[in-house]
Amino acid sequence: DVVIVQQPKSVCVPQNYPVTLSVQAVGTGPLRYQWFDGQQIEVPCATESRLQVSLKKSESYICRVSDQYCNCIFSIWVRVKVLNLPVPPGWRGEPYIIAQPTPQQSVRHGDTITLKCLAFGMPSPQYQWYHNGHLLPKKNNEILEIKSAKADHVGSYLCSVSNVLEERWSEAADIALTDKVALLIGNLNYTHHPRLMAPIMDVHELASLLQQLGFRVVSLLDLTLQEMEAAIDKFLQLLDRGVYMFYYAGHGYEHLGRNYLVAIDAPRPYRTINCVCVQRVMCNMQERRAQLNVILLDTCRKYKQSGPTSEINPLAPLGNTVYGYATEDAEAFEVQDGGKSTGIFTKYLNKYILQPQKVTHILEQVSEDLGKDQLVSGKQVVEIKHTLKEPRALTDPVGTAGHTMELHLRDACWRQANLPGRKLLDFPCGVQVELSFSALFSNILLVFGMVRNSGTMVQDCTVDLHSEPVMEDIFSGPGRSDEMHSLLLSKADNPDCSLRLCCLQRLERSLVIKVELHYTHRDRKLRLTECREVDIGRPLIASCRFSNRGPADRRQEAMQHTVGHKSNTRQSSHLPAHHAR
Template sequence: MSDFQHFHLLNINLLQDPILQKVSELLDQTSSKGWRKLAELVANDKRFKLSSLELHQCSLKVMDSEGSPSRSLLRLMGDRGCNTKELTEFLQTMGQSDAIHLLRPQGIKVVVQPDSMAVLSGQLVKLCCTATGHPLVNYQWFKMNKEVPQGNSSELAFSPVHVNDAGFYICRVNNANSFDFSDWTQLDVCESNLTYHGIPGLPENKIHICNQPQPQTLTVGDRLVLECAAIGRPLPHYRWYKSGHALKDATKKLYMVSSVTMEHCGVYWCQVTNGNETEVSKEVEVVVGFGNLWTNMAAAMECTEEELSGFTDTEQTNEHLFATDKVALLIGNMSYRNHSQLKAPMVDVYELTNLLRQLDFKVVSLLDLTELEMRNSVEEFLLLLDKGVYGLLYYAGHGYENYGNSFMVPIDAPKPYRSSNCLCVQSILKLMQEKETGLNVFLLDMCRKRNQYDDTILIPESLKVTANIVFGYATCQGAEAFEIQHSDLANGIFMKFLKKRLLEDKKITVLLDHVAEDMGRCQLTKGMQALEIRSSLSEKRALTDPIQQTACSPDSLARNMQWAKAHELPGSMCIEFDCGVKIQLGFAAEFSNVMIIYTQIIEKPPEIIYCNANVTDFPVDLHVDPKDTNRGTPEETGSFLVSKDLPKHCLYTHLSSLQTLKENLTFSVCLRYTYQGIEDAVDDRKEVDVGKPLIAKLDIHSGLRRHFCVQTCHVPHSPCHSPELAPGAAGPSHIFTSPQYSQSRLNVYNPSPRSVMRSENCQQGSDSASVGMQHFSECKSTNNIPVETTDELDHTLYESTSVSKNN
């Protein structure tokens, strides 16, 4: 039903007061086409059954100083069920065209469009949109197809604006009758390499170059990157020139040549304009030479034999490395069945996911996996790897290290656990090497104490002698890793310092060195936890290296499809019941195996005075906790991380462990409603099938695809056995009485005031993030660029008292 049709079926008592007031004034002031003529027509209509006494009472309203016979008559007609369409028909019979015009829904139109602009980070920036229409106009801003939190006024303010705020924005305006969209506007935010502090916004039609291109000396085959960034309003446009000639298709801030030749030598500059003003950057020279012997186009360089020898022995300092793709698998295990529970992996995995996505990594983030699920997740991760791909594996949870081999402990590991119950990291590295990856990074946030119940000496298959392998251990060999607890959220010590550095454009080992130095200054864990780095890095590889896909090969297509399968959310849907109630269902991803369902009643007939809708009847293999369903806030379901990005005034349901789904995700939408004047409530329900969302599509709960352990590492169950029975195959746990063994990350408790963390020692910052989400509102179709921010958290670190250690 359209907004127009819905308006005409509206009971006239539900019309807005300004409309009714204007119609009443018009009918009161008109004799031949006034309220008495309307009363005569209504009295003769059997549908409304107005008595002579009631009409007489309407006429008496003229005796009141502010009384209105027309308003009284309209109220009586509304009480008899008269709608806008029927009132319009009466007015047409009377020839009262002026009143009909007042009843027609007014359109809405954007009259002031938001301006595209380029600004410096740190400024106060406002995007403005103004619309006309009656009744009141509502505003909602979107960044691409993602709703902007608190973006519900005509001005969208950034105070101050950050680089992460850059993107395309649009404003939806609506009233009760219609809606309209503004034009797309682009906000470009520049980080200047100049020293601007509190620079005010530039006047309109002005432009200023804040980042100038820099001269470069390159080798044949190197990549050329020139940057010119300007701020201004309207948005600046760029045109690059070389030696006085405009370069073809060089119309962006960055001018890049993937592989330079001698022909690229010359003098470059950039012209920037916004249609009203033009500025030209400084001229810079690009020199290209063969090998390490640089050739200037203006003059040849002479080198002695001794100098030439020095060039040969010196590493090239201008290597431009790239990845063919970037993929990451993040696993956080917390809810152990037989061991102490952890808290930090949830926040750590979430924050690392958001940071890696800013570095263009394809990220799969998973919480609480069994052994079978962990092995199959690694198998899916390996499918995403190929030659030149950067692969990153992050694990947070219980773990140990024996004889140089690191083991990650699944949530279903028995007590005590052995290597046959866990995943060997070195075995995963061996399989990654077979893919000829460009960079292998392992970030292991777990303990590295020896497991005294596991005396198996594993003899791994020989690892290839390959470079570009980096291990970042959260703690030293033989030591524990700690986490910081506060309320319902926690951070691991390693992630607390890593997230502040991860976006830096530095060689990965240099970045980790700085993280180690930061951790060393934390007095609360000094002497207990220190970052250890192991590396065979032979190139200046960094997580910020760009992605350069040389060709769209079948392998890369398959890789992208496999990754996309793990991130498909159900689309927002509207459920309509026979009674006229409409329920909107939306879906958001917190992790690759954790989803939020949010429900909202968007329409109900006026005769229904109360209605409530819940989702229920989920598949039994999901183990949905009732206290996590149909709650008034996301926090009540245990979802603290994406709550600020979800729509308000909904009921929220938290579904975890989506990897356990064996069939489609089906559930019921149960509606309970009450009609006016009837005490008994009516129940109705609709069945919903949303397929297999997110990681459920990959069926990692099913039988083992391949073995990841080395030759002497026994796999505890075959594909035909349930993972629940796996620990028994590794050896009966009942022969041990209260065994004490190594823990992965110590939850430590507070025996003294000195355990409270001081902000100057370990300060938590806010990071940018990403969340996939389907929204209720209509929006123009375009690419989705999800970006969120996490709020700053206060934490408390506790000293260890009750957790046993394996010394």
């Protein structure tokens, strides 16, 4: 028998580089050799144990070894990989890396990570990838591909390149997940102060536009002070090195150079301790050293007391913060625009926000348009401040470097905001009812019921939906416009019934949807009712358990001041169809 004792070795070399492939075999009597190329065609004059080639393009080879008794055996296939790149003088076949992995990459959640390391070598080098110093099993090719990127994949990657002569290491490649997060809060149903209309549409439309820009958006309506502070704390947990926006629409004011946002449960008159301090939020955002922080406030700023003027105090050397206030020492107005209520600042903001321009330029355009609006000309002037060291846009790609526990925490918080999947309920009478769900806001869930199969013995089916516990419907109060109801129903295709579940942040236990099916039995001609229940857990923002949060800390300085009755409310404008924020 013929036995090969040394197989040929694959190589990776430059164009026209001389290569010798060799095979060693043992057997009875003299042995004969014949080399074949990748098309299994005999290589002319290649009848020795050694094959010398000098190639312009890559090729594969195999060698047949036979004896005088017609016994034969084939070697393994080997590859002569040829690249049109040079090697340094005096190169002797040790690994020489010619293509390093991209030093920094930013990918979105769920995207594919691709890293490449390529090296010359005789024999061809072996590759082994490492992640944060740990060997990656079965990741031993030139190209490392990881599908469905998530937080566990963030960090530093290295590739070991080796052959029998030497081992070399690639340069490090840092993988980061892009991060664009926005927290939008709109307060409208105040207990002790005038109610508002515009925050509903303002928050809804801005959320939709930000999602088009790749933001992960948390949009919340009607928050108490405790809920506002809990939402802001959760938002701050999501911050790292990306782009972040905090937006508020509702009542607000300025006192002693500081700006305050009024919660829906603020008393009358209220003190600063009953409100959220904008400067505190801004300071916490800046501490995260993000690529860009954007703070936009569509709220009044009247009744400023004596004291220093409001200003941004950036953390040296980087602030990277843009601050847009709907007004300077004045009221912010709501306006009826095409049958819907909107804050006039947010109206023009939404007009420009998708444009690939730096944020400060967008706000300047908003200010110009607002100044030209005859309804508020001279009554509302936008204030713009920033601490940017270089131009930044909401459309810019963002990324972070390194592998941090904070990233895991951010992802864990984000995964909590879950939307229930479709449910198909079978009733004893043979009817099937499908429940579907849609998030109008992060704390408002729409439930739709649709009869999918009416069965053979029933007719005139109707469906009613209820919840346990019963959740408040903030849209059912007087003065809500028809266009608001059309917005709520636009999320489903002609459902048989719907249910709005608002203020989910106050949910203290699992939410149960009760489905009542009313129908007439064809034979008995009786009107009957059957019920089913389905537990959907803690949907959307309810999973963050705001209600379990203890009272927030207050700054001692905030406890010393009381703001008079007039500073509590937005003032009604003398302009028709306008209301001050």
